[in-house]
Amino acid sequence: MNMKIFVDTDADVRLTRRIRRDTIDKGRDIKTVLDQYSKFVKPAFEDFILPTKKYADIIIPRGGDNDVAIDLIVQHIRTKLGQHDLCKIxxxxxxxxxxxxxxxxxxxxxxxxxxxxxxxxxxxxxxxxxxxxxxxxxxxxxxxxxxxxxxxxxxxxxxxxxxxxxxxxxxxxxxxxxxxxxxxxxxxxxxxxxxxxxxxxxxxxxxxxxxxxxxxxxxxxxxxxxxxxxxxxxxxxxxxxxxxxxxxxxxxxxxxxxxxxxxxxxxxxxxxxxxxxxxxxxxxxxxxxxxxxxxxxGTDDYQSSTPLFCDDKNRVR
Incomplete structure (x- = not known):
């Protein structure tokens, strides 16, 4: 992979998003959501997702709210596509x-x-x-x-x-x-x-x-x-x-x-x-x-300060 990015979001933000999604979109009650989070979601994150952080080339704190980090990544990708990847292609x-x-x-x-x-x-x-x-x-x-x-x-x-x-x-x-x-x-x-x-x-x-x-x-x-x-x-x-x-x-x-x-x-x-x-x-x-x-x-109109003329052999000077 050319670039590995880990988007790091606070645990409270992740839990809040999950509660909002599961209660509103899926109609679950709070107790069921919290029970599933503590028994399955959080342990799975700690066992399989969090360890990959050490292999990341870039870590973005605050997730999608980090406009500066996102802009830097976008500029980097544009540069890669504009030049270096052409050499790979x-x-x-x-x-x-x-x-x-x-x-x-x-x-x-x-x-x-x-x-x-x-x-x-x-x-x-x-x-x-x-x-x-x-x-x-x-x-x-x-x-x-x-x-x-x-x-x-x-x-x-x-x-x-x-x-x-x-x-x-x-x-x-x-x-x-x-x-x-x-x-x-x-x-x-x-x-x-x-x-x-x-x-x-x-x-x-x-x-x-x-x-x-x-x-x-x-x-x-x-x-x-x-x-x-x-x-x-x-x-x-x-x-x-x-x-x-x-x-x-x-x-x-x-x-x-x-x-x-x-x-x-x-x-x-x-x-x-x-x-x-x-x-x-x-x-x-x-x-x-x-x-x-x-x-x-020096033959462009806006920069040429020397007039063009032909010598006796019709060569342009």
């Missing part, structure tokens, strides 16, 4: 262990008033943590090296057959962190139409020719409905990538998207930094952080 889901540092960075990038340069700085820090965590799920081989002292150190080396695939355009924000962790890594692109058809239209892709022989880190900072992810993963499988060789990296994940992707691809790994509450009626992640690509690349 889907063993291929990995959520980075939260710290005050991580919560603090999430607070900054989720704030609508955060300036673009601050959003980029803290988003990059979180992305780096997700990438590092994702790399930890790659296959490793034992390797021995000679240290400068002439000693032998037994360590590991990770798979070198690796590539990154970013879902244009917000996924491109994760490329720098991946390059910083994996020198010279190949990175491909997938463009999926996200509006009007719930992300079900594949527009463009440019993938390494030998992608079927590589482990793939799929990059997309937001997992919402899961429709775009399903399209991207389906394309990778079509190109010969093994499902177990795909690691999907994102910053935040809605439970609905986790269910969709995990159910469809149970051997794929999902690595994220936080699980969201869910989706609203417009299929937006709640509480979310807005349009990630616009905020990261």
């Amino acid at each position: 889907h063993p291929n889901l990995y959520v980075i262990q939260t710290t005050y540092q991580i919560r603090g960075m999430h607070t900054i990038i989720r704030d609508a008033a955060t300036a673009t340069h601050d959003f980029i700085f803290y988003a990059d820090r979180l992305i780096r943590l997700v990438v590092e965590h994702g790399l930890g799920h790659l296959p490793f081989q034992e390797k021995q090296v000679i240290t400068p002292t002439g000693s032998v150190y037994t360590g590991v080396e990770f798979s070198k057959r690796l590539c990154g695939i970013s879902v244009i355009r917000s996924g491109e924000s994760m490329e720098n962190a991946l390059r910083a962790c994996c020198k010279g890594i190949k990175i491909g692109k997938i463009l999926i139409h996200r509006e009007g058809d719930n992300g079900q239209q594949l527009i463009y892709h440019n993938l390494p020719k030998d992608i079927a022989n590589r482990h793939v880190l799929l990059l997309d900072p937001i997992l919402g409905t899961g429709n775009s992810a399903v399209q991207a993963i389906s394309l990778l499988l079509k190109k010969g990538v093994q499902e177990a060789n795909i690691i999907f990296l994102n910053l935040i994940s809605a439970p609905q998207g986790v269910h969709v992707v995990s159910k469809r691809f149970p051997r794929l790994k999902i690595v994220t930094s936080e699980i969201e509450f869910g989706l609203n009626d417009d299929f937006r992640v709640i509480p979310g952080m807005g349009e990630f690509g616009d905020r990261y690349f």
Whole structure:
């Protein structure tokens, strides 16, 4: 059992309730109720119920009148359902262990008033943590090296057959962190139409020719409905990538998207930094952080202070 609760109520309250119930609802007289209570109910409670108190994780005094204790339990259960139990339901889901540092960075990038340069700085820090965590799920081989002292150190080396695939355009924000962790890594692109058809239209892709022989880190900072992810993963499988060789990296994940992707691809790994509450009626992640690509690349109307223009080669600046 995940949580064992003992609701402790005063003996006088228990007896009063029993007398009220048995006399009013069952039509018994007081003498019969007290006789049954003293001969059967009270001894049974002391022999079978009270001893279980020592095994309880939580003891609630004053029973249902203890609003503070009940509220704490409710909040705890909501947290478990929102994150940890998802990992039990889907063993291929990995959520980075939260710290005050991580919560603090999430607070900054989720704030609508955060300036673009601050959003980029803290988003990059979180992305780096997700990438590092994702790399930890790659296959490793034992390797021995000679240290400068002439000693032998037994360590590991990770798979070198690796590539990154970013879902244009917000996924491109994760490329720098991946390059910083994996020198010279190949990175491909997938463009999926996200509006009007719930992300079900594949527009463009440019993938390494030998992608079927590589482990793939799929990059997309937001997992919402899961429709775009399903399209991207389906394309990778079509190109010969093994499902177990795909690691999907994102910053935040809605439970609905986790269910969709995990159910469809149970051997794929999902690595994220936080699980969201869910989706609203417009299929937006709640509480979310807005349009990630616009905020990261400074193309949102309410934060971009630098005008966009095209150079002589029609490249957007």
